Amino acid sequence: MKRKQFxxxxxxxxxGSMVVPYILPSGRLFAAxxxxxxxxxxxxxxxxxxxxxESVGKAEGNLMRNMLNGTESISSDIAPGVTVxxxxxxxxxxxxxxxxxxxxxxxxxxxxxxxHAALMTxxxxxxxIQLKQPPPFPTIFEYYRKHNSPTNNALNAWWVSNSLGPYPxxxxxxxxxxxxxxxxxxxxxxxxxxxxxxxxxxVSFTSAEKAKCDMMRxxxxxxxxxxxxAASSGMVNSPADAEKLQTFLNRIMNxxxxxxxxxxxxxxxxxxxxxxxxxxxxxEVLKEFKPELMVINMTDIDIGHFDYTKYVxxxxxxxxxxxxxxxxxxxxxxxxxxxxxxVVPEHGRNELPNTVVDAYGRKALDHxxxxxxxxxxxxxxxxxxxxxxVINTVKGETIDIVPTVADILGFRTxxxxxxxxxxxxxxxxx
Numbered sequence: 082m083k084r085k086q087f088x089x090x091x092x093x094x095x096x097g098s099m100v101v102p103y104i105l106p107s108g109r110l111f112a113a114x115x116x117x118x119x120x121x122x123x124x125x126x127x128x129x130x131x132x133x134x135e136s137v138g139k140a141e142g143n144l145m146r147n148m149l150n151g152t153e154s155i156s157s158d159i160a161p162g163v164t165v166x167x168x169x170x171x172x173x174x175x176x177x178x179x180x181x182x183x184x185x186x187x188x189x190x191x192x193x194x195x196x197h198a199a200l201m202t203x204x205x206x207x208x209x210i211q212l213k214q215p216p217p218f219p220t221i222f223e224y225y226r227k228h229n230s231p232t233n234n235a236l237n238a239w240w241v242s243n244s245l246g247p248y249p250x251x252x253x254x255x256x257x258x259x260x261x262x263x264x265x266x267x268x269x270x271x272x273x274x275x276x277x278x279x280x281x282x283x284v285s286f287t288s289a290e291k292a293k294c295d296m297m298r299x300x301x302x303x304x305x306x307x308x309x310x311a312a313s314s315g316m317v318n319s320p321a322d323a324e325k326l327q328t329f330l331n332r333i334m335n336x337x338x339x340x341x342x343x344x345x346x347x348x349x350x351x352x353x354x355x356x357x358x359x360x361x362x363x364x365e366v367l368k369e370f371k372p373e374l375m376v377i378n379m380t381d382i383d384i385g386h387f388d389y390t391k392y393v394x395x396x397x398x399x400x401x402x403x404x405x406x407x408x409x410x411x412x413x414x415x416x417x418x419x420x421x422x423x424v425v426p427e428h429g430r431n432e433l434p435n436t437v438v439d440a441y442g443r444k445a446l447d448h449x450x451x452x453x454x455x456x457x458x459x460x461x462x463x464x465x466x467x468x469x470x471v472i473n474t475v476k477g478e479t480i481d482i483v484p485t486v487a488d489i490l491g492f493r494t495x496x497x498x499x500x501x502x503x504x505x506x507x508x509x510x511x
Contacts (some may be wrong), residue, residue, distance in 0.1 A: 082144075092315070093256055093340070094507045096239040101189075101197055103160075103304055111159055116490060116491055117420070117489070117490055117491035118419075118464065118465040118488070118490075118491075118510065119419050119420060119421045119463060119465055119490075120370070120373060120490075121373050121374075121410075121420040121421070122373070122374055122375070122420070122421045122423065122489055122490060123193050123363075123367070123375045123377065123381070123406070123410070123420060123421070123422050123423070123425045123485050124200075124221075124375070124376045124377070124381065124423045124425075124482060124486065125376075125378075125403060125422070125423070125425075126197060126200060126376065126377070126378035126426070126427050127278050127361075127382075127403070127424050127425060127426045128222055128356070128377060128379050128380065128381070128382030128383070128395065128396065128399055128426055129329065129379070129380040129381065129384075129385070129427075130191075130193070130340065130380045130382060130385060130426065130428055130429060130430050130448045130454070130456065131382055131396060131426040131429060131430070132385075132429050132430035132431075132432075132446060132453060133182075133429055133457065133458060134259075134432075134453070135392075135393065135396055136149070136396070136426075136457075136458050137149060137180070137182045137458045138155050139151060139405060140293075141155065141156055141159045141393065141430075142155035142156050142159065143392060144152050144393060144396045144397050145396060145397070145400040146168045146170075146173065146400065146402050146437075147168060147169055147170040147173060147174065147177055147364055147400050147401060147403065147404035148170075148173055148174050148175065148460060149173055149174075149180070149402060149406070150173045150175050150176060151173075155265075159393065159443075160505075161441055162390040162394075162440070162441045163390060163393055163394060164350070164394050164397065165334045165397065166349055166397055166398070166400075166401045169401065169404045169408070170404050170407075172401075173461060174404070174407060174422075174424075174460060174462045175462075175469075175471065176355060176468070176469055177468050177469070178422075178459050178460055178461050178462030178466050178468060178470070178509075179460070179461045179466055179467045179468075179470040179471075179472065179506075179509035180458065180459070180469075180470070180471050180472065180474050181458060181459040181460075181472045181476060181477045181506075181508075181509075182458055182459045182471065182472065183424065183458075183472075183473065183474060183475040184425065184456070184458055184459040184477045184478065184479065185455055185457070185475065185477065185478045185479070186199065186428045186429070186454075186455045186456075186457060186479045187205070187418065187455060187478050187480075188205040189205040189206045189207055190206075190450070191428045191429075191448045191450050191455065192208070192448075193380070193383070193427060193428075194212055194246075194247045194248075194251075195214045195379065196246065196427035196428040196479065197251055197427050198216045198251060199302070199373050199427075199479050199480055199481075200253050200256070200425065200427055200479050200480075200482050201216075201221055201222075201376065201471060201483070202218045202219065202220050202221070202254065202483065203221070203480045203481075203482070203483030203500070203501045203502075203503045204216075204217075204218040204328050204500075204501070204502070205478060205480060205482060212214075212246075212247040213247065213250065214250060214255065214325060215250045215251070215252070215254045215255050215260075216250070216251065216252060216254050217255055217256060217257070218254055218256055218500060219253075219254045219256045219259040219263075219500065220252065220253055220254055220359045221252060221255075221374070221376070221482075221483045221487070222238050222240065222252060222253065222263065222264055222265035222376075223253050223259040223260070223264065223373065224252060224259075224263075224483070224492065224496055225238055225263075225373070225374045225486075225487075225489055226238060226263035226264070226265070227258075227259060227263045227347065227453050228492040228495040228499055229373075229490060229492050230492070235265070235322065236265065236266060236322060236325065236370045236372065236374060237324070237370070237372045237373045237374065238265035238266040238268075238373070238374045238375075238406070239262075239265055239266045239268070239366055239370075239372050239375045239376070239378050240252050240265045240266070240268075240362075240375075241268055241269075241270065241359055241362060241363045241366065241375065241376070241377040241378075242267065242268070242269050242277075242359075242378055243270075243271060243355045243356060243358075243359045243378055243379055243380045243381065243421060244269065244271065244298070244355070244380055245267070245491045248378070249267050251381075251425055252264040252265055252267045252456075253265075253476050258261075260433075260511075261474060265374070265376075268362070268366075269303040269360050270359050270361070270363075270466075271355050271358055271359065271363030274337060274353070284357075291332025291479045295302070298351045301475070310380075317324075318337065323378050325370075326459075329365075329370075333362070333365060335429045346361065347402075349401065350408040354381050354395065354398055355380070355381045356379035356380070356381045356382070356395065356398060356399050356402060357381075357398055358379060358403035359377055359378070359379060359402075360379070360403065360405060360406050361402070362438060363375060363377045363407075364405065364406055364409040367409060367413065367416060368405075368409065369411060370386055371415045373490065374412060374486070374490065376408075378427075378494065379402075380393040380398060381399070381420070381477065382399060383388065383396070384417070385430060385445060386435070386437070386445055386446070386447055387437055387445050388437075388439040388445060389439050389441075389443035389445050389446065390439050390440070390441050390443055391432070391439070392445070392446070397479050398445070403424060407422060407462070408424070410422065410463075418464055419464055420463050421461060421462070421463035421464060421466060422460075422461070422462050422467065422475055423459070423460070423461050423465050423485070423486070424459070424460040424461075425458070425459040425460070425479060425482060425483060426457040426458070426462065427457075427479070428448055428455065428457060428479075429454045429455060430446040430447065430448045430452050430453065430454055431446055431447050431449060431451050431453060431454050431458045432451055432452070432453040433451070434446055435447050435499065439480055456468060457479070459477055459479075459506075461506065461509045464499065465489070465510055465511050466509055466510065466511065467508075467509055467510070468509055470508070470509065472508055476508070477508075478503060480501075480502065480503035481503040481504050482503070482507070483501060483503060484496075484501050484504060484505050485505050485509075485510075486502045487501075488505045488510070489510075
């Protein structure tokens with residue numbers, strides 16, 4: 082099997098299995114009763130645990146110069162080993178938006194899956210939540226798909242995840258009346274950038290090798306089969322949608338293989354890390370499909386458990402990538418002036434370090450339930466958001482993101498009040 086045919090077959094596999102587990106049906110659902118503030122929302126879950134001291138606290142200098150205000154330089158004690166990327170933004174995003182400096186992840190274990198679940202369902206989880214099954218309460222994708230009437234199809238909702246693990250299960254819930262029928266398109270871009278460049282060399286498979294590949298594919302597909310959700314519960318793709326998606330995936334994969342997407346497309350001096358790849362792919366999805374709702378996460382910052390210096394560098398890379406995303410939104414005729422960007426870490430990190438020391442003598446950080454691991458920031462920018470608005474008091478929680486997105490897209494009043502205890506972030510809204 083030669084390269085061209087293999088790429089085509091790989092795209093078909095990606096569109097329906099491991100890289101893209103499911104693309105849901107098109108069709109108009111229920112009309113929203115509320116008035117929209119904007120027609121597009123992008124939520125960025127910033128990193129795998131970001132301590133406020135390294136973000137809005139600036140204890141080590143302003144590591145997020147595209148997002149946050151302030152001219153603080155990287156202090157002398159942190160400078161060795163830290164790469165300071167160029168500042169892209171003519172003015173930091175907080176100057177044209179609203180910044181909550183003392184946002185809270187107020188309840189539940191300070192673990193990545195639990196905290197992601199709170200952000201994406203608007204409900205705090207407890208120790209009973211299972212990593213290998215959907216959450217018990219509906220996700221923002223389900224609320225959007227059920228209570229909204231998008232002009233286009235299910236390609237209007239995307240969940241772009243840096244890693245697989247348990248994260249595909251955050252697409253939809255087990256809640257009665259919602260579920261897979263109302264989920265989003267879930268994709269993991271890292272697979273494109275790390276696996277498919279190897280297709281540059283033609284490969285011929287023997288029958289035995291092909292059988293092994295089929296076995297591996299079936300095993301990977303099996304990880305997305307959930308006993309509580311029937312295979313016929315809605316995870317299908319219309320022929321028209323499948324054709325659009327396959328064309329898009331083929332283009333991305335061929336661009337990677339041919340070098341049209343270089344290893345360092347933004348000129349940062351090194352290959353993109355996983356977070357930058359995730360944002361890059363999210364930008365391509367925005368340009369291609371103009372979705373009304375997208376959630377992107379970034380998890381490379383979780384290196385903070387083992388290497389403080391790499392943790393600091395990952396924060397800078399995520400900040401750089403986020404401004405690239407913002408610039409893509411602002412230079413697109415459909416998205417510009419009609420999109421709200423929300424940036425929020427899922428949780429923070431401990432005040433005190435652990436015992437792991439990196440090459441520069443800096444101690445690493447865990448996130449195991451102290452108060453600082455519950456403190457985060459939240460930044461909103463875009464249409465209908467108050468500009469230059471900084472909220473310094475303890476105000477706002479991660480469970481407020483779902484009702485705020487629902488309010489912006491005009492369907493908050495259609496959701497049962499029993500499902501969401503969070504509040505709309507009215508301090509940020511005009």
